[in-house]
Amino acid sequence: MPTATPEQPAERRPPVRDPEAPRRVTLLELFFDLVYVVALSLISRGLIHELNWERAFQSLIMLMALWWTWAITTLVTDLYDPQRSEIKLLIIAVMFGALLMTTAIPEAFGARGLVFAGTYVAIHLGRGLFLMPTVRRHRQTQRRAARIFTWFTISAIPWIIGAMVSGHARESLWALALGIDYLGFRLAYPVPGLGVVPDAQRNVTAEHLSERYQQFFIIALGDAILVTGTVFSLHHSETENIGAFAIAFATTLLLWRIYVHKSGELLPHAIAMSKQPSKFLNSAPYTHLLMVAGVVTTASGFDLVLLEPTGRTPPAWLAVILGGPALFLAGRAAFEFEVFSRVSRSRPGGVLALLTIAPGLLFLAPVYAALGAMLVLAGVAVADHLRSRGRPPEDPAPPH
Secondary structure, eight states, rough: OOOOOTTTHHHHHHOOOTTTSOOOOOOHHHHHHHHHHHHHHHHHHTTTOOOSSHHHHHHHHHHHHHHHEEEEEEHHHBBBTTTSHHHHHHHHHHHHHHHHHHHHGTTTEEEEEEEEHHHHHHHHHHHHHHHHHHTOHHHHHHHHHHHHHHHHHHHHHHHHHHHHHTTHHHHHHHHHHHHHHHHHHHHHBBTTTBBBGGGSSSSOOHHHHHHHHHHHHHOOOHHHHHHHHHHHTTTTOHHHHHHHHHHHHHHHHHHHHIIIIIIIIIHHHHHHHHTTTTHHHHHHHHHHHHHHHHHHHHHHHHHHHHHHSSSSOOOOHHHHHHHHHHHHHHHHHHHHHHHHHSTTTTOOOOHHHHHHHHHHHTOOHHHHHHHHHHHHHHHHHHHHHHHHHOOOOOOOOOOO
């Protein structure tokens, strides 16, 4: 019989990420992201289908649910080895589930609520059922998976009950379920008898995790580009739409510029130099969700403006056109504090400027509302440039 080789015990180790392994994002992870291109597009288009506060709340619930499937899967690929066949299989399974959820978006609060909620629950519970036996030889890692599984089991109850009811009851129950999911993550999944997930098991790979969040933000900008291109192509004969098209493109470019300026570029360095990388893990999902929500709302505003650039701007339209950039700037301010432990005045100043110009824009055409939002973002970008011009490169906040 052949003798055992030294490699055999290593093959039986749990598929946790090797600190010495390559930290680049894998092609499978990029392939996985394609699902969310479709999901964000359906959410941004659905937001303006029936433009009211209830529809906005429903869109937020769907965005938060889909974002959480992406964020937790990204955490899995950061903590576990994405090159191992078990983790590749898990990513593919989640991708299938996320795509099934995406198909239910148009009727998630109607006839396909059970598909949306059931798939969400199946993704998170299925991941735990898959990981716990896979890492059974590593007790600490298995306990981490068990804590997370317990919290998702609790949130599964309002998810499924919510799918069985309709109207405001479904919205309330699904909001409760998301509150449980997001709170569990923030509290490090405390479970009686097991405690919380130790900080040592919440350390992250700086290059990988930061690159993943940057990539998702680019996906969100891709939705804005998609709306700009497809809607304009249907109305290219109108002179007003040429101006609206240029404003939409410039706005998208400014969103990208404001995101990457300093904080976006230095995020990997900020995580790497911190003595507590887990603090970024605690905040990054929330700050990026807010920025992504802002970009998705901005894309909805592009849709409105490109379809009808002239005439009076209804209050609901103005809330979308200006609210998207305001959400983005709020999230961007939190993101900057995450990296530098301070907030530039241009961020809250931009939000205040959007609020200031809002009343006057009610009497103007939607294209001028979009122009106003673009000029505010341009002012923020210029302020960023002037603040950093001639100064040495700024380092992230000292580790603490």
